[in-house]
Amino acid sequence: MSHGFETLAIHAGQDPEARTGAVIPPIYQTSTYAQDAVGAPRQGYEYSRSGNPTRDALQECLAALEGGRVGLAFASGLAAEDTLLRTVCSPGDHVVIPDDAYGGTYRLFARVAERWGLTYTPAKVSDVDAVRAAIRPETKIVWVETPTNPLLGIADIAALAGIAHEAGALLAVDNTFASPYLQQPLAHGADVVVHSTTKYVGGHSDVVGGALIVADPTLGDELRYHQNAMGAINGPFDAWLTLRGIKTLGVRMDRHCDNAERIAAFLAGHPKVAQVIYPGLPSHPGHEVAAKQMRRFGGMISFRAAGGEEHAVQVCNRARLFVLAESLGGVESLIEHPGRMTHASAAGSPLEVPGDLVRLSVGIETVDDLLADLEQALG
Numbered sequence: 125m126s127h128g129f130e131t132l133a134i135h136a137g138q139d140p141e142a143r144t145g146a147v148i149p150p151i152y153q154t155s156t157y158a159q160d161a162v163g164a165p166r167q168g169y170e171y172s173r174s175g176n177p178t179r180d181a182l183q184e185c186l187a188a189l190e191g192g193r194v195g196l197a198f199a200s201g202l203a204a205e206d207t208l209l210r211t212v213c214s215p216g217d218h219v220v221i222p223d224d225a226y227g228g229t230y231r232l233f234a235r236v237a238e239r240w241g242l243t244y245t246p247a248k249v250s251d252v253d254a255v256r257a258a259i260r261p262e263t264k265i266v267w268v269e270t271p272t273n274p275l276l277g278i279a280d281i282a283a284l285a286g287i288a289h290e291a292g293a294l295l296a297v298d299n300t301f302a303s304p305y306l307q308q309p310l311a312h313g314a315d316v317v318v319h320s321t322t323k324y325v326g327g328h329s330d331v332v333g334g335a336l337i338v339a340d341p342t343l344g345d346e347l348r349y350h351q352n353a354m355g356a357i358n359g360p361f362d363a364w365l366t367l368r369g370i371k372t373l374g375v376r377m378d379r380h381c382d383n384a385e386r387i388a389a390f391l392a393g394h395p396k397v398a399q400v401i402y403p404g405l406p407s408h409p410g411h412e413v414a415a416k417q418m419r420r421f422g423g424m425i426s427f428r429a430a431g432g433e434e435h436a437v438q439v440c441n442r443a444r445l446f447v448l449a450e451s452l453g454g455v456e457s458l459i460e461h462p463g464r465m466t467h468a469s470a471a472g473s474p475l476e477v478p479g480d481l482v483r484l485s486v487g488i489e490t491v492d493d494l495l496a497d498l499e500q501a502l503g
Contacts (some may be wrong), residue, residue, distance in 0.1 A: 129189065129305060130374040137184030138367070139301025149181040151364045180358040182367045183335075188326075189304040189370070192337040194344025196351050196447050197363055201300065201320025202228050203356035204334030206236070208316060211350040212264050212294060219265045220258045220293075222249045222279075223474055224272040227467035229298070230475050246474045249279040250410050252287065259291045259366050266291075269298040270307070271414070274462040274483045276401045278410025281417055285313030294343075300324070300453070306375040306419045310339045321366050323414045323453030324423075327376055331365040333358045376455065379488040380423030386491045387484070387498065391427050395433070396502045398480070401426040423486040424452060426462075429502075433479035437461055438503065440482060443491065445497035452485035457494055459484055459501075 127135070136383050154176075157169040169175050179197050187195030198204040209232075213219065221233060223246035233244045245259035249268040259266065266288040270279035281297060283382045288295040296316040303324040309317050319325055320335035351357060356472040358366070377411035381404075388402040400407075403414040406419030414421060439459070440448055445460035450466050458464060462477045470476050486494065 128323055132188045133185070133373050134371050136188035137181040143320055149178055149364065149367065151360050152177045153360050172360070173355050173357055176357075176360050176363070178234050178367075179363040182363040182370075185367060185370055186304075186321075187337055188320075189373075190299075191308050192317065192339050194343050194348065195335060195337045195348055196313050196344075197321070197358050197366070198334040198336070198351070199356045199358050199362075200332050201318070201322060201334035202232055204318055204320075204336050205229060207347065207350050207354055207356060208235055208296060208318065208336055209242065209265070210354070211347050213237075213242050214494040216262060216312050217242055217264045218260045218262045218266055219244045220247050220255060220263060221245070221267045222269050222272050222277070223247055224249075224275040224277050224477075225267075225269060225470075225475055226273040226298070226300075227462075227469040227475075229267075229269075230275055230467075230473065231469040234473070235469075248277070249284070250277045250413075252280060252283050255284055255406065256287050259287070260292065263291055263293045265294050265296050267296045267298070269301065269418075270309075271301045271403055271410075271422060271424065272300060273424075274467060274477060274481060275299075276403055276408070276410075276424060276426055278403055278408075278414045280413045281309050281312035285315075288315075289313075301424050302418060302422055303373060303377055303453075305374050306381075306422055307417060309338070312417055315340065315343065322451060324377065324380075325370055325373065325453075326366045327369040327373060327454060328365075329451065329454035329456065331362050331369070333362055333366050376488060377420070377423070380486055381420040383491045383494060384421070384423045384425055384486040387486055387494060390495055390498065391425070394502060396430045397427050398430040399428040401428075425484045425486060427482055427484075428480045429482060430477060431480075433463070435503075436480045436482050437464070439501045442501040442503065444501075445493055446484065447499070452483075454485070455488050457485060457487035457489060477496065 294315040
């Protein structure tokens with residue numbers, strides 16, 4: 125029997141605990157487990173890097189929400205990304221990445237993986253032909269974000285899956301900005317879904333984590349082996365916090381979207397805003413593709429300040445209800461200057477972001493209060 129998203133978020137991997145009937149999965153705060161005999165670990169648990177019941181509950185839930193067969197949880201989104209790269213790729217291989225990627229992802233490729241012998245080519249993921257042209261014979265992964273961070277570009281997942289598979293490569297989709305509630309890339313042909321669960325999945329700005337979800341059990345086994353071998357797992361309390369956040373993901377995302385739609389419309393009519401970048405606006409070049417593969421358009425908005433970079437910085441500094449902070453996806457609204465904050469590592473590269481850009485993570489507060497704060501911050 126199939127269940128709806130909200131039911132899975134609350135129940136998948138989270139049956140009442142067998143011994144006491146506790147309805148919430150316990151925090152198994154242990155590093156090791158007593159074994160029944162030499163070579164006979166109880167229920168397969170021997171050491172918490174290799175397996176932990178709290179993390180297993182989270183992993184089962186994540187797989188269910190993304191429609192995958194295997195879910196794996198990590199200490200951070202970048203830990204998940206690194207594990208994926210070193211599982212699938214070898215020195216001498218190549219990856220296509222977004223020309224508008226998260227700064228930490230770019231840093232991983234440019235400062236870490238490239239030294240290991242993995243090359244990469246940035247491409248505009250909203251342009252199918254540009255991605256096709258960037259693929260080489262040695263390409264192992266086509267890596268996309270949709271929406272991208274911070275310019276909210278939209279990739280056609282199904283089209284890029286076809287291109288990647290024709291080339292013998294995997295399509296990996298960073299689904300952090302959308303969340304599983306709004307978009308399920310595996311259903312459109314992606315091979316791997318990547319998450320920073322720190323963001324919308326956890327949803328409360330109180331825990332850092334990452335995840336990989338796949339449909340292919342063989343690839344899942346390979347990733348699980350590397351998860352254990354590399355060891356970048358999340359602890360049981362972090363897994364428990366993330367699982368707690370997941371339970372309200374659906375209702376939170378609906379409010380994020382409600383608020384973002386109001387704010388995008390407000391900004392689009394403001395004289396001190398030169399451009400609003402939000403997939404929910406018909407003016408967005410990726411609007412139709414987003415409407416095809418997303419339930420709604422998300423809680424992230426970027427805009428370009430009419431007064432240039434200094435005006436953008438002033439807006440960030442003047443905001444009061446919007447907290448000046450990195451990250452995104454929590455219940456509270458955040459504002460940041462990507463060029464000097466989250467994407468500073470991309471300065472001087474093909475991924476450098478415009479200096480007049482402001483990024484908003486729209487929270488679930490009363491929307492009229494958020495609008496009033498932006499009105500005064502814009503000056």
